[in-house]
Structure formats: C-alpha cells, structure tokens
Amino acid sequence: MTVLTDIFKSTLPPPTRKSERWKYSPIAKLLNSTLSTDSSEIDSGFSNEIAPNPVEGLEAYRLVFRNGRFDPSLSDLPIAKGVICMPLSEVSAEDAPEFKNTYSKTEWVGELNESYHQDGMLLKIARNIKLDRPVLIHHLTDGKDVASFPRHFVRVEEGGEVDVVVWSSATTNSSGMYNGILEASIAPNASLMLEKVCNEDGEIYHFSHENIIQERDSKFKMHTFTVKGHWVRNELEIISRGKGTDSIFNGAFLPTGNEHVDNHTTMDHTSTDGTSSELYRGIMYGTSTGVFNGKVFVRPDAQRTNAFQQNTNIVADRGASINAKPELEIYADDVKCSHGCTVGQFDLDALFYLKSRGIDEKAAKALLVKAFLADVISNVPCTELREEIMKIYKERHGW
Amino acid sequence: MLKIKNLHAKVGDNEILNGLNLEVKPGELHAIMGPNGSGKSTLAAVLAGREAYEVTDGMVEFEGTDLLDLEASDRAREGVFLAFQYPIEIPGVSNLNFMKAAVNAKRAHHGQPPIKAKDFLAKVKECSSLVELDGRLRDRSVNEGFSGGEKKRNEIFQMAILEPKLCILDETDSGLDIDALRVVSKGVNAMRSPDRAFIVITHYQRLLDHIIPDFVHVLSNGIIVKSGGKELALELEAKGYDWIKEEQNA
Numbered sequence: 001m002t003v004l005t006d007i008f009k010s011t012l013p014p015p016t017r018k019s020e021r022w023k024y025s026p027i028a029k030l031l032n033s034t035l036s037t038d039s040s041e042i043d044s045g046f047s048n049e050i051a052p053n054p055v056e057g058l059e060a061y062r063l064v065f066r067n068g069r070f071d072p073s074l075s076d077l078p079i080a081k082g083v084i085c086m087p088l089s090e091v092s093a094e095d096a097p098e099f100k101n102t103y104s105k106t107e108w109v110g111e112l113n114e115s116y117h118q119d120g121m122l123l124k125i126a127r128n129i130k131l132d133r134p135v136l137i138h139h140l141t142d143g144k145d146v147a148s149f150p151r152h153f154v155r156v157e158e159g160g161e162v163d164v165v166v167w168s169s170a171t172t173n174s175s176g177m178y179n180g181i182l183e184a185s186i187a188p189n190a191s192l193m194l195e196k197v198c199n200e201d202g203e204i205y206h207f208s209h210e211n212i213i214q215e216r217d218s219k220f221k222m223h224t225f226t227v228k229g230h231w232v233r234n235e236l237e238i239i240s241r242g243k244g245t246d247s248i249f250n251g252a253f254l255p256t257g258n259e260h261v262d263n264h265t266t267m268d269h270t271s272t273d274g275t276s277s278e279l280y281r282g283i284m285y286g287t288s289t290g291v292f293n294g295k296v297f298v299r300p301d302a303q304r305t306n307a308f309q310q311n312t313n314i315v316a317d318r319g320a321s322i323n324a325k326p327e328l329e330i331y332a333d334d335v336k337c338s339h340g341c342t343v344g345q346f347d348l349d350a351l352f353y354l355k356s357r358g359i360d361e362k363a364a365k366a367l368l369v370k371a372f373l374a375d376v377i378s379n380v381p382c383t384e385l386r387e388e389i390m391k392i393y394k395e396r397h398g399w
Numbered sequence: 400m401l402k403i404k405n406l407h408a409k410v411g412d413n414e415i416l417n418g419l420n421l422e423v424k425p426g427e428l429h430a431i432m433g434p435n436g437s438g439k440s441t442l443a444a445v446l447a448g449r450e451a452y453e454v455t456d457g458m459v460e461f462e463g464t465d466l467l468d469l470e471a472s473d474r475a476r477e478g479v480f481l482a483f484q485y486p487i488e489i490p491g492v493s494n495l496n497f498m499k500a501a502v503n504a505k506r507a508h509h510g511q512p513p514i515k516a517k518d519f520l521a522k523v524k525e526c527s528s529l530v531e532l533d534g535r536l537r538d539r540s541v542n543e544g545f546s547g548g549e550k551k552r553n554e555i556f557q558m559a560i561l562e563p564k565l566c567i568l569d570e571t572d573s574g575l576d577i578d579a580l581r582v583v584s585k586g587v588n589a590m591r592s593p594d595r596a597f598i599v600i601t602h603y604q605r606l607l608d609h610i611i612p613d614f615v616h617v618l619s620n621g622i623i624v625k626s627g628g629k630e631l632a633l634e635l636e637a638k639g640y641d642w643i644k645e646e647q648n649a
Contacts, residue, residue: 353487353541356447357501357557358475358508367500371491371540 004031008116008147012108024291024323025233025262030205035147035176037068037116049171050140054199058384060136060165061085067141068118068148078135082126082160085135088151089119097122097153101183101211101237109207113149113181120151125160125190134163134382139178141169141204146176154184156192156218163193165385166208174202183211186218188242194222195385198229199392209235216242216271223380224251226261227392233262240267240274240302247276252376254369254393255288255320262291267309269302278309281376283369284320285397292324296339300331309339314346314372316365366399400425400596401466401565406457407621408445415441417621418457423565428597430607430632433618434640439600440484442618443569446598447481448474461565475501476508478564482554482571489541494553495523497541498560505561526559530586548579555586566590567598572606584609604636617643 005014014031015022052064052074063085064074070087078085088096103110121137139150156162168178178200186192198206206229214220226232238247253261267276276296284290290313298305313322326341346368354364373393380386393399401423408416415438423429433439445452446459448471459466466474489497502522503513514522527537530552542550551571558566568587572580587597587610599610607615607629615631616623617640625631625643635643 347487349487350489352449352471353483353489354492354497355471356475356481356483357497357561358472358504359497359500360470360472360504363500363504364472367492367497368489371489374491 002034004033004035007034007036008112010108010111010115012106012111014108021264021293024289025260027205030177030231033145033176035145037118037147037149049142050169052138053136054138054167054169055136055165055384055388058134058136058165058382058388060134062136062138063087063121064138064140065119065148065150067143067146068150070119078131078133080129080131082129083131084122084124086122087119088122088153091122097155099151099153099181099183101181101209103181103209103211109179110181110209113151113179113209116147117149117151120153123152123154123162123164125156125162127157128159129157130161131163134165136165136167139166139168139180141174141176141178141200141202142171144173144175146174148176148178148180150180152180152182154182154192156184156186156190158187159189160187161191163381164195165382166194166196168198168200168206170200170202170204172201174204177205178207180208181211182209185213186215186220188216188218190215191219192221193381194220195225195380195382196222196234197225197227197385197389198232198234199227200229203230205230206232207235208233210237212236212238214238214240214242214245214247217244218242219246220248222249223376224249224263225389226251226253226255227389228396229255229259229261231260233264235264237266238268238276240269240271240276243271244273245271245275247274248379249276249278250376250379251280252373253280253282253290254285254397255290256285256396257288258286259288260290261288264291264293266295266297267307268297268299269305269307270299271302273304274302275306276308279376280311281372282311282313282322283316283372284313284322285316287317287319289320290322290324292322292341293327294325294339295327296329296337298330298332298335298337302332303334305332305335305337307335307337311341312372313343315343316346362398366397369397370399400462402458402460404458406442406445406459407455408441408452409455410441410452414455415621416445419618419622421616421623423596423598425564425596426593427613428591428599428610430599430601430612430615431618432601432615432632432635437618438621439618440569441621443481443567443598443600446479446567447471472504473508475561475563476505480558480561480563480566482551482558482566482568484569484571484573486542486550486554488543488545490543492541494537494539494541498523498557501557501561522560526556529559529589530555531582532556547574548576551575551579551583552586555583559586559590564594565596565598567600569600570602571599572601572603580606580609604632607632619644619647
C-alpha cells in the first residue's frame with residue numbers, strides 16, 4: 001500500500017507521539033493518505049464557493065494561490081516605488097531569496113516544504129517605504145487529496161512598514177495537506193504586521209510555520225485566528241536579534257466538532273531591552289482538542305528584557321480538551337518576565353448574573369465569549385478583517 | 400403578586416429553607432431580617448432562579464404563574480429583579496451593552512420591537528442620575544474595578560432601567576458608607592409605586608431608616624418566625640435576635 005512517505009520522500013522521519021513537540025498532535029491518519037501536488041487533476045476554474053477576496057470590503061493587494069500555485073488572473077499585485085511583490089516562480093535565479101530558517105533541517109514538515117514547494121511570495125519593502133494597503137495572500141484548496149507547499153519570503157528594510165494578511169480557505173469537499181512557511185526579517189526601525197487566518201472547510205491537515213527575525217528597534221505584531229479548520233497546527237518562531245525590539249503576538253481559536261487546533265509559539269530574546277507580549281485565548285467546543293505550547297527564551301545577553309505571556313482557555317463542553325504548556329527559560333538576571341496559563345469553564349457566577357437580567361443562556365454565553373475574545377480581536381488594526389472574523393465566528397457559533 | 404407557600408430548599412446536603420411562607424402584594428415593601436445563616440440570601444437566590452439551589456418542596460407563585468418552573472432569564476423578563484449582595488464583575492462586557500441586551504430580551508419576550516437608540520440613551524441618562532452614577536462608570540465593563548458602593552449603585556441603576564415588578568434587594572446596604580446608603584435608598588424610594596413590590600433583605604435596621612418597610616419579617620432556621628410592622632426592626636436593633644429564639648423555644 002502506498003503511503004504519504006512513499007510519495008514525498010525525506011531524510012527526516014515524520015514526527016510521532018514520542019516527540020514532545022508532537023505528542024498531542026498525532027498525524028498518523030495523514031501519513032496513511034495518498035496526496036498529490038499535481039493540480040492538473042483538479043477541476044478547472046476558481047471555485048465559486050469562495051471569492052478571490054475572502055474579506056468583504058478589504059482593499060488590499062492580493063496574491064491568490066490555488067492548491068499551492070499562483071493564479072495571476074485572480075491576483076492584484078502592487079506597483080509601487082520601493083516595493084517588490086511577486087510570485088517566487090517569476091523571480092530570476094540571481095534574485096531568488098535565501099531561506100535561512102532551520103525548520104527544513106530539523107522537522108519533517110519543514111523538509112517537505114523545502115523539497116516540494118511549488119510557489120510563494122517574495123515581498124521586499126525598501127528603506128522608509130510604507131505600503132499604502134495590506135498585502136493579502138489567499139490560499140485556496142479546492143480539490144481532493146491535494147498537497148500544497150507554499151513558502152513566502154518577506155524583507156522589510158530600515159524604517160519600512162507593511163501589513164500582510166495570510167488567509168487560507170478550502171472548499172467543503174476538499175481534502176489533503178497545506179504545508180506553508182513564511183519567513184520574514186525586519187530591519188532596524190522597520191515594522192511588520194501579520195494577520196493569519198485559517199478558515200478552511202473540508203478535511204485539510206494545515207501546517208503553517210512563521211519564522212520572524214527582528215533586528216534593532218523593529219516592531220512585529222501578529223494575530224493568528226483559527227476560525228475554522230479540520231486539523232490545524234500554527235507554529236510561530238520569533239527571534240529578536242537586536243536591541244530594543246518589540247513583539248506582540250496574539251491568537252484565538254474556537255474549535256468545534258472534532259476539530260484539532262495546535263498553537264506552538266517560540267519567542268527567543270537574544271539581545272537587550274526587548275519587549276514581547278503574547279496573548280492566546282481558546283474556547284473548546286464539542287469533542288475538539290487543542291494544544292498550546294508557548295516557549296519564551298531569554299538568553300544570557302538579553303538583559304532588561306520584558307516578556308509577558310498569557311494563555312487562557314475555556315473548555316465549553318464535556319468532550320472537549322486542551323493541553324496547555326507555557327515554557328520559560330530565562331538565563332539573564334535583570335529581566336521582567338510574567339506568564340499565566342489557565343484552563344477553565346464558563347464563569348457560572350457571571351452566567352447567572354447575565355441571566356438574572358433576562359438574557360438567556362445562549363445569549364449570555366455569546367456575550368461572555370465576545371468579551372473573552374475582545375482583547376485579542378480589538379487589537380487587529382484592520383477593521384474589515386476584524387469584522388469578517390467576527391462575522392464567521394457569529395455564523396459558526398450562532399451568536 | 401408573590402405567594403410563597405411551604406418553601407423548602409437546599410444547597411448540596413444543607414437544608415436551608417424549611418417551610419417558608421410569605422405573601423407580597425403590589426405596592427408593598429417587605430423587609431426580611433435575621434441572623435447570619437438563617438436563609439435570607441438563599442430565599443433571594445431561589446426566587447431569582449439560581450441553579451445551585453434545589454427546591455425540595457413548596458411552591459412560589461408570581462402573578463399567577465409557577466415561578467419555580469421558569470428559567471432565571473424568563474423570571475427576569477416576567478419582572479423579577481435581584482439586586483446582588485456581591486455584584487459580579489464581567490470584564491469586556493460594557494455596562495451599557497449589557498443593559499441594552501437585557502432591555503431588548505425583555506421587550507422581545509413581550510412581543511415588542513427593540514428599543515430605539517435615542518429612547519435607550521434617554522432612559523440611561525435618567526436612571527444614572529437617579530443613583531448618581533457618572534458616565535465613566537456607565538460606559539465601563541460591568542462592575543469591573545468598581546468600588547463596593549459603585550457596584551451597589553450599579554445594581555439600582557440596572558433595576559431602574561429594567562423596571563421590574565418585584566425587586567429583591569439582597570443586603571444592598573452591606574459595604575455602603577452613609578452617603579452611598581443615602582443615594583441607594585433615594586433610588587429605591589423613587590421606584591416605589593402602587594404596582595411594584597419590594598423584598599429588602601438586610602442585617603441592619605439602618606437601611607430601614609431610609610427605606611421604610613410596610614412589613615418586617617424575621618427569618619430563622621429557614622422559616623419566618625416573627626412578622627410585624629416597621630417598629631419590629633427597631634426592637635431587633637435594640638434587643639438582638641436572641642429574644643425571638645427564646646420566644647420560639649418557650
């Protein structure tokens with residue numbers, strides 16, 4: 001019988017539950033499937049189930065990748081001074097970016113991406129250039145047993161600013177694997193905002209890995225929303241390489257049914273005077289399973305680091321579960337690090353208080369959930385995106 | 400308006416109410432006093448529909464319907480209001496959105512359209528000035544960071560917004576300084592009307608100097624052991640509760 005490792009060869013073995021990093025996110029079922037990167041087998045024409053622009057009213061430059069391949073007819077690239085934004089497949093050999101993250105050397109998922117990537121985006125923002133609109137990368141999966149391996153490269157030069165939205169969607173009958181990597185480096189005093197939204201129907205194993213390098217006094221702000229997804233693993237790694245960096249990364253996940261959502265984050269402070277703030281909130285419904293693992297490293301040279309991490313989870317239904325683990329490793333002595341991690345249920349006192357004013361249980365829970373998510377959602381700078389995410393959550397959860 | 404007959408209730412294995420009887424008519428204000436642990440707050444919680452309290456016997460009729468058969472939210476929509484002894488803080492839910500949701504839930508229940516924004520704001524202005532709740536507190540998250548007095552004023556503010564038929568005040572005077580007590584009492588007195596009834600639970604006579612009751616009941620071991628007029632409160636203040644217990648035992 002053919003299995004996934006026969007089709008996609010690698011030197012690294014696939015992870016098993018014996019590995020701590022994958023203990024709560026087994027992929028045995030995926031490994032038994034047979035997937036293909038050959039999109040010629042997939043029906044032609046863009047699925048009308050999903051619009052090329054998934055965020056109503058959002059004015060953004062757009063790159064659409066369908067089953068891993070760039071679709072120019074659905075895309076709208078920026079033409080602006082100091083901005084290079086194009087599919088990697090169109091970049092000449094001498095201009096090709098050099099991916100530096102070690103993920104492809106240490107993890108099976110990363111190695112597959114390196115070996116089998118089809119396309120991706122190259123985005124370069126020149127010195128002091130501020131792009132007027134966000135860049136939206138829309139990944140769409142609309143076939144059965146599809147494997148897509150996008151990889152994106154972002155460089156923001158000194159003083160530059162850009163906002164990137166990575167949105168993935170999949171049609172109801174789709175299945176397969178999404179294995180995407182985004183590598184970004186942010187030069188001194190530059191700023192990158194990244195919003196990642198997974199809103200996939202169908203049965204997709206979704207692996208995404210973001211690798212962010214921050215130089216002196218740069219700013220990085222990210223939001224990760226798992227709005228919908230059969231099996232989702234979000235990995236984020238931020239390395240602060242210069243003095244005075246600022247990193248803010250928040251996330252929300254509300255899986256239902258038997259969905260699985262895993263958030264693995266790493267914040268690595270290697271230099272002085274950095275600040276980082278992390279807030280992840282999850283509500284587990286139905287028989288869903290969740291994982292949160294948040295690592296914070298403060299290296300010996302990273303004096304005066306100020307790092308904050310909070311992960312709050314509500315297990316809403318009896319069959320649901322989450323495994324949450326904060327991991328802080330602090331090797332410098334003049335630092336301020338705080339963290340909190342909780343797993344609980346709806347606050348019965350608060351529920352009763354709301355009900356005692358005439359608000360029924362369902363509406364009361366919706367109010368509490370919206371309040372719970374507000375700290376994450378209200379920080380999303382783009383109004384249209386914020387509204388679209390709330391709209392989907394509302395439809396999904398019947399608020 | 401409210402008829403309580405032979406009410407028995409327990410929390411876990413603790414029997415707290417042991418056959419309580421009480422009738423409240425429109426326009427009346429009943430004060431319920433009694434020592435710690437006598438069941439005063441349990442009575443309030445049972446009437447409001449708190450799930451942890453199990454009614455094991457007896458009945459409660461509110462305007463002809465079986466109150467115990469209704470969900471907490473339906474009781475509120477029918478006009479029962481509980482001012483909490485310890486109001487709950489709900490971070491992230493604004494006080495005004497909360498009240499708007501509550502008003503509209505009640506309106507929908509009675510087949511009315513949602514309140515117009517203009518009318519709601521006018522109502523908010525009127526009710527917040529009644530309890531001297533400034534705009535800053537109105538617009539914040541429900542009770543978050545409020546002082547003890549502000550929380551209690553917020554309870555009365557909510558009561559004024561929702562215009563209930565039966566108001567149950569559970570130790571609204573606890574934790575109040577003299578000025579806040581005066582403000583809260585003023586709010587309650589302004590809401591007294593011929594078709595609205597009050598049950599005021601308190602430890603101290605002090606509150607009843609400001610809110611004059613029509614009846615005073617003494618609760619002990621889960622039943623009302625003595626009832627009287629407002630002078631009973633003064634007698635309790637002077638003599639404590641022991642004489643009633645002795646009277647019972649005699």
